[in-house]
Amino acid sequence: MKKLIYPFAAFALLAVSAFTAIKSQDWKISDNYSIKFDGGDPSGEFKGLKGTISFDPANLAASKFDASIDVASINTGNGMKNTHAKSDKWFDAEKYPLIKFTSSSITKTAGGYAANGTLDMHGVQKPVTIPFTFDNSEFKGSFEVNRMDFNINTAEPNHGGTKFKVDIDVPVTK
Amino acid sequence: MFKTTFVHGLIAAVLASVAAFIYNHIYFFATEVDFSKIINTGSIIGFSVLICITATFIYYALVKWLRKKGEIIFGFLFSVVSFASVMIPISVSLPLDIKNPELFPGLAVPMIFFPAIAWFTLKPLFPVKD
Numbered sequence: 401m402k403k404l405i406y407p408f409a410a411f412a413l414l415a416v417s418a419f420t421a422i423k424s425q426d427w428k429i430s431d432n433y434s435i436k437f438d439g440g441d442p443s444g445e446f447k448g449l450k451g452t453i454s455f456d457p458a459n460l461a462a463s464k465f466d467a468s469i470d471v472a473s474i475n476t477g478n479g480m481k482n483t484h485a486k487s488d489k490w491f492d493a494e495k496y497p498l499i500k501f502t503s504s505s506i507t508k509t510a511g512g513y514a515a516n517g518t519l520d521m522h523g524v525q526k527p528v529t530i531p532f533t534f535d536n537s538e539f540k541g542s543f544e545v546n547r548m549d550f551n552i553n554t555a556e557p558n559h560g561g562t563k564f565k566v567d568i569d570v571p572v573t574k
Numbered sequence: 575m576f577k578t579t580f581v582h583g584l585i586a587a588v589l590a591s592v593a594a595f596i597y598n599h600i601y602f603f604a605t606e607v608d609f610s611k612i613i614n615t616g617s618i619i620g621f622s623v624l625i626c627i628t629a630t631f632i633y634y635a636l637v638k639w640l641r642k643k644g645e646i647i648f649g650f651l652f653s654v655v656s657f658a659s660v661m662i663p664i665s666v667s668l669p670l671d672i673k674n675p676e677l678f679p680g681l682a683v684p685m686i687f688f689p690a691i692a693w694f695t696l697k698p699l700f701p702v703k704d
Contacts, residue, residue, distance in 0.1 A: 479679065
């Protein structure tokens with residue numbers, strides 16, 4: 401029986417270390433993240449980023465992003481514009497309180513990586529690809545969103561721009 | 575005449591600055607929102623002096639040119655410009671690191687009127703002689 405203790409201990413250690421290796425792919429979102437959008441006028445940022453980030457450059461097949469931001473956290477730097485943005489004419493924060501992104505696959509690209517997935521905004525789900533880099537525990541990405549694709553104030557296409565550049569900078573910790 | 579008008583404008587700037595300082599402190603005490611990046615000692619004095627000294631030149635030119643009518647026109651002009659300027663703090667976009675931008679007009683809009691209020695309050699002390 402004593403002979404089995406060491407092999408059992410070694411196996412247990414191996415199992416625990418393997419579990420740790422799998423867990424190490426999960427990242428926690430740091431507080432100093434930024435999600436900025438720029439459509440000329442308006443431009444601003446969102447807060448309230450939550451979600452799970454599983455990312456391993458060596459195992460992209462097992463990597464996954466599932467994140468949401470709080471629509472009511474929109475800040476354009478102007479109180480009047482913030483109120484308008486949250487109203488039912490624009491984002492309708494009461495009815496659609498979250499903007500969600502769920503990745504379906506992550507691929508390697510020439511400049512970094514690309515997260516392919518679904519962006520759920522204003523009750524509309526659209527497939528999007530978010531190109532991003534991952535250096536020094538920091539995700540950086542940039543992509544473009546057309547508000548008309550998400551039925552956001554389609555009655556006024558010339559009011560406040562239609563295409564918005566979204567810049568994401570998310571430092572993470574293990 | 576210009577000396578009287580200039581002193582009038584200068585004292586109005588001081589009075590408007592003092593009023594703005596007091597209001598700024600009251601507003602911060604009431605809301606605890608810090609707008610000191612935008613509205614601080616420098617910007618309060620700068621704004622008050624700029625408006626009151628500009629008013630000095632416009633007042634002097636109008637009274638010199640139109641006499642009594644100039645004074646009436648100046649009164650309307652100062653009031654209308656002050657009133658129209660409330661759109662500035664309402665429409666301005668603040669830096670994104672400033673929290674609660676919706677409270678900014680509550681601080682800045684009353685301050686827009688302080689130079690005009692100070693000017694008209696002091697006017698009886700500085701009568702224009704022909």
